[in-house]
Amino acid sequence: LECDLAMNLVGQPLVRQQVMKGVREFLENRNPVKPLVMSFHGSTGTGKTYVSSMLIRYLFQGGLQSPYVHQFSPIVHFPHAERIEQYKESLKRWIQGNLTNCGRSAFLFDEMDKMHPGLIDVIIPFLGPSWVVYGTNYRKAIFIFVSNAGGEQINDMTLDLWRARKDREEISLRDLEQAISKAVFENPQSGFWKSGIINEHLIDFVVPFLPLKHHHVKQCVIGELVQQGLEVRPGVVQEVADSIPYFPEEEKIFSSTGCKTVASWISFFF
DSSP states (O other), rough: HHHHHHHTTTTTHHHHHHHHHHHHHHHHOOOOOOOOEEEEEEEETTSSSHHHHHHHHHSSGGGHHHEEEEEEEEEOOOOOOOGGGHHHHHHHHHHHHHHHHHHSOOEEEEEESSTTTGGGGGGGHSSSTTOTTTTTEEEEEEEEEETTHHHHEEEHHHHHHTTOOOOGGGHHHHHHHHHHHHHHOOOTTTTTTOOHHTTTTTOSSEEEOOOOOOHHHHHHHHHHHHHHHHHHHHHHHHHHHHHHHHHSSOOEEEEEETTTTTTHHHHHOO
16 A cells, blocks of 8 residues: 555655554554544545545455445435435444444545535544444444545645745645644535534544645656556647646646546547
8 A cells, every 4th residue: 555655646745644654553453442534635636535445445355346345425325405314314324234244344435525514423423432332343443534625725835835935745734634624614514514523533634635736747647648558758748737727827836626637638639
């Protein structure tokens, strides 16, 4: 996993460091005091889904298809605000049932920024240190939250560093964590709005995904060309990287869509 992250995850040293620390400590502890809870934050195309599926692939045979991996999308699983009480009940039952079945299960919550506020708090009892029900220990489970929320704060802080002529890798993890937690907790549209998960500090690792610069996008283009078995032509790499929008408007430092649209741009050139 560490090698794969180092080779294939572009421009996210903080992510690599945080994810490896969390996973290593958790798996080496034969009797963890609580489940591993990680929350991935950042704008579109910075690698959140990529890292969560890579992590699952290394930990579970069959990856996301494993019967012990459960993925939730608010749009698919919880579309109607008026049915929130029903969703709470079924989500709680689903997690309880699956953890009774296998304590080493993983639960992946996508697009937390689109989750109805209040819904996710139903899983609080499963995230804390003391939750043992029907003789089953739930402390070996893994919960991963993925969200675009907090992305704006991450981008602003990275931009401030750039303006201060500092490298984006010099960003303070502690400052970022505080800014992200505050942003998602105070946003009424966020699934973590006024959430006890934030309030009770149940997230072990808040993992910030930084915006990507032009040279990172070029690395993504090269990686995608190699993966598709296409010839890596410097001209094409440059053109694809130039086709993507960058912000802020004047300086054009960071990619607005990360590496998300790289694959579709490549198809224009082949």
